[in-house]
Amino acid sequence: xxxxxxxxxxxxxxxxxxxxxxxxxxxxxxxxxxxxxxxxxxxxxxxxxxxxxxxxxxxxxxxxxxxxxxxxxxxxxxxxxxxxxxxxxxxxxxxxxxxxxxxxxxxxxxxxxxxxxxxxxxxxxxxxxxxxxxxxxxxxxxxxxxxxxxxxxxxxxxxxxxxxxxxxxxxxxxxxxxxxxxxxxxx
Numbered sequence: 001x002x003x004x005x006x007x008x009x010x011x012x013x014x015x016x017x018x019x020x021x022x023x024x025x026x027x028x029x030x031x032x033x034x035x036x037x038x039x040x041x042x043x044x045x046x047x048x049x050x051x052x053x054x055x056x057x058x059x060x061x062x063x064x065x066x067x068x069x070x071x072x073x074x075x076x077x078x079x080x081x082x083x084x085x086x087x088x089x090x091x092x093x094x095x096x097x098x099x100x101x102x103x104x105x106x107x108x109x110x111x112x113x114x115x116x117x118x119x120x121x122x123x124x125x126x127x128x129x130x131x132x133x134x135x136x137x138x139x140x141x142x143x144x145x146x147x148x149x150x151x152x153x154x155x156x157x158x159x160x161x162x163x164x165x166x167x168x169x170x171x172x173x174x175x176x177x178x179x180x181x182x183x184x185x186x187x
Contacts, residue, residue: 045164074107079110
């Protein structure tokens with residue numbers, strides 16, 4: 001037992017010996033350690049809330065609901081055809097999904113009102129295979145509290161909204177998958 005205490009003191013002394021000179025030079029390794037969510041810009045929700053249920057039609061007229069994804073981690077992405085950042089993000093999300101199939105589902109919701117033709121053109125031009133739902137009256141976007149686009153919500157297997165990513169992000173960056181895994185407790 002005594003050796004454990006002595007070893008602990010030696011390790012603590014070594015850590016202090018390394019950190020103090022760095023701090024004196026203005027560097028702090030402790031401050032540099034941030035979570036993947038923080039580095040990718042994920043806004044964690046302070047209180048867990050159940051993701052509001054919805055049911056919308058996709059571009060083929062098929063009705064899709066949030067319940068269809070129960071038991072699966074989900075990235076719910078709100079976007080608009082008029083938004084350049086959204087178009088760039090959705091193309092990156094397509095690649096993100098291909099690289100991480102089986103780990104997370106992605107569902108996109110276009111808030112273009114009656115502009116279905118414009119949405120279909122973007123899906124065709126950007127070769128988007130992700131499901132695209134139409135929120136014609138922006139009711140679902142309002143229910144989720146979307147104030148700007150693009151906005152993505154991360155929903156866990158139990159249907160709880162854990163956090164959001166507001167604004168454009170590089171979904172091809174390694175931090176993207178790390179943040180999603182961290183927030184949704186994926187392996």
